[in-house]
Amino acid sequence: MTAGSRRGRSFVTIALAILMSLLLAAQGLGQWANNRGLGIMLEALGSRDADFLAKSAQRSFELRNYAAAEAVARRAVEGAPLHQKALRIVGMAQVAQGNPQGHETVRAAGLLGWQDVPTQAWLMIDALQRGQPQEAIFRADALARRAGVRPELLPLIVAFADDSTTLPTLLDRLELAPTWRQDFFRMASEATATQTNTLDMLLRRLQRGDAPPTREEVTPVVRRLVVLGNYDRADALATDLLGKPRSGSGNLVDDGGFALADVYRRPNNERTPFDWEIGSTRGATATVGASAGQDDGALYVDSNGAQPAVLATKVVRVPPGSYRFAFTVVSPDANALERFNWSATCLPGTQPLLEETSAALVAGQAKRVELPLTVPASGCEAQTLRLHAKSTSPRETVGARFDDIEIRPLP
Incomplete structure (x- = not known):
């Protein structure tokens, strides 16, 4: 045959x-x-x-x-x-x-x-x-x-894309930007690892043509790659097609100052895991200053302490080694860090990389907080940063402003 x-x-x-x-x-x-x-x-x-x-x-x-x-x-x-x-x-x-x-x-x-x-x-x-x-x-x-x-239809279209004799015809149809193209890439949420790799390839081929993929088409594929644990490919796709800043030798948290106003005006489902995902729940809110029209790009949070909540989440790529995790915080409550704390965990898995801190603040004055962070040599291909609001007693509303999030190698 x-x-x-x-x-x-x-x-x-x-x-x-x-x-x-x-x-x-x-x-x-x-x-x-x-x-x-x-x-x-x-x-x-x-x-x-x-x-x-x-x-x-x-x-x-x-x-x-x-x-x-x-x-x-x-x-x-x-x-x-x-x-x-x-x-x-x-x-x-x-x-x-x-x-x-x-x-x-x-x-x-x-x-x-x-x-x-x-x-x-x-x-x-x-x-x-x-x-x-x-x-x-x-x-x-x-x-x-x-x-x-x-x-x-997903497996059939993927089969067309994987065959060199049919790929050009399929690309011709996709470059016409048919009404179904965006929905097709949204199906990445159900795709297998092999199918997702093919979707990645299609997006890159479309990037070279006259109808490059939109953010709404690329984001679901990046998200799926992260879910599947293909962090290298997800990072590369977000960097090449969405303009994600490349990690350098300095701060390994891109947009640690929450300054990308256009990103934060988008709904969370239009952001990749490498963007900050800002969340609010009953009794706890988070707002990025840049998206709210304020002059700075800091993260503003408050919580009444009634229930725990995750207020900010971001996936980062930090190689194995020893680092300093740092942030600037200011609050009218000197005990704000008893209500809010940062965590860093390995992907895949949930291995914690940061110790909690409850350092006292001077009410109304900015404080720079630094914590050690060590990434193990294996089993930690990517990391998730989260800002938590804790459940505390007494239940009273506490607010704080976080800015200049950094992860830098120790000298």
């Missing part, structure tokens, strides 16, 4: 696995199934309305009464020769009954337009069976434009 024939069989296997799901989802066929059988056919044959006839034929087809489906659909075509749905049902019923002419009939229905979703699904499979994956990509594009990108 040649490589080309193996690829073709692989495409067909994937596509056949999703065809019935696409048909059911696109047309709601299941709701039409009942036990009327012959009654559907007799009722339909007494009508001259092509739409009603086509719908009745579809009911018979769903009941696997293929002879009745063909008969009713043929009556619809006699009255409306250009009725795409009816002609498609004639062909599908013929194929179901072992008549190879049905393939040509469905292809004829496909010439009448791109609007009927089951027609495009059928023709996509037909193109793959005929060894025409490029044509199948056009059909998949039509499917996605009409019915949206469903999870069932």
Whole structure:
């Protein structure tokens, strides 16, 4: 068996696995199934309305009464020769009954337009069976434009991307920025590790073209790479396509001053794990000054102590070694660090890297706090920084301002 024939069989296997799901989802066929059988056919044959006839034929087809489906659909075509749905049902019923002419009939229905979703699904499979994956990509594009990108399509599109003979055609379609492109990349949240790597490759190839990927398309893939533990690839994608600052020999916490106002105006689901994710809960709030129109970019937090909360989170890449973690804090409450504390943990895993501090402050005066941080030689490919609000008693609102977060190597 040649490589080309193996690829073709692989495409067909994937596509056949999703065809019935696409048909059911696109047309709601299941709701039409009942036990009327012959009654559907007799009722339909007494009508001259092509739409009603086509719908009745579809009911018979769903009941696997293929002879009745063909008969009713043929009556619809006699009255409306250009009725795409009816002609498609004639062909599908013929194929179901072992008549190879049905393939040509469905292809004829496909010439009448791109609007009927089951027609495009059928023709996509037909193109793959005929060894025409490029044509199948056009059909998949039509499917996605009409019915949206469903999870069932993800493995097929990934298979097209992984094949050097079909990748150029797929990129041509994606560079047209079809309405389904953003939803396609959002499916990264359900992708396997291999599929996510392919999505990464597609984003990079699109970056070279006339319709580069948007932040909304790149972010889900970066997030998924982090979830899958592929921190190197996630970091590289965020750096190359989203402008994430490259880690240098100085401060290893980019945007430790919360100064990127445009980032903080976005909802959290449009930020990568390498951006600060700012959270508020009942009884505890966090606001970045830059996004609130203030002159500085500091992080402002408050908590009434009723329940614990995570107010800020960020993934960083710190190589193994010894470091100094530092931050500046100011609060009207001298005991603010009994309410708020920073943590750093390894990824993967939850190994803590920082000791808590409850250093006393001078109310209203900024204090620079420094803590030792050691990253082990293995098992700590990335790290998560978090600012916590603790549950305390008495419960009274305490506020603080944090700024200039740093991780620097010890001299």
